[in-house]
Amino acid sequence: MSRLFLFRHAKASWAEPGMRDFNRKLSPEGIEEAQRIGVALRKRGLIPTQIICSAADRARETFDAIDQDDGWRENVTFTDTLYSTDAPGYLEVASEMGHDGDLMLIGHNPMLEDLAIALGQTGNDEAYTHINMGFGTACVAILKFDGPMSNIQETKWTLEEYLRPRDL
Incomplete structure (x- = not known):
């Protein structure tokens, strides 16, 4: 069984005049949200073996807030593609x-x-109902499927859980 964690960056501050959207930072509330999610993932034993993170500032800061020096940093790749793709x-x-x-x-x-x-x-x-009402900031949808991640495009998924900071 493999799991795919879809983690939306935490709450960001508004852009300042002249600031690119890409460079928006997390708000103090966003940092707290992400930290709560990181703790909840660890408590549930939901630890990804690999992380791909958008290179946008708010996504990087979300990763920083969940990373508690327990090896996650060694398994992360940052990419601009997650900011610009569909x-x-x-x-x-x-x-x-x-x-x-x-x-x-x-x-x-x-x-x-x-x-x-x-x-x-x-x-x-x-969980599916909550996602349909809007995928909130610092929320994580956890999907599972039988088989290797290399078959990600051709598999049948099961929504296992949807973690929201306000529920923690």
């Missing part, structure tokens, strides 16, 4: 990694929401 592009990035095991994508909406809705149609109905 939902199918997220799957392409994941499959191109060639990684087998649990994989986390830290990225952006609407791509993560679209992907979670497309892949998570079976499994946890309550």
Whole structure:
């Protein structure tokens, strides 16, 4: 069994005049949200073996907030692609990694929401309902499937869980 963690960056501050969207930073609330999610993932034993993170500042800061010096940094790759691609592009990035095991994508909406809705149609109905109402900041959809991550494009997914900071 493999798991795909779809993690939307935490709450960001508004852009200052002249600032690119790519360079927006997390708000103090966003840092706290991401830290709560990191703790919840560890408590549940939901530890990805590989992480692909958008290179946008708010995604990098989300990763920094969940990384507690327990080896996650050694398994992260940063890429601009997760900032600029669409939902199918997220799957392409994941499959191109060639990684087998649990994989986390830290990225952006609407791509993560679209992907979670497309892949998570079976499994946890309550989680699916929450995602359909909007994939919130610092939320994580956890999908599982039988088989290696190399078959990510041709597999049937099950939505296992949807973690929201406000529920923790």
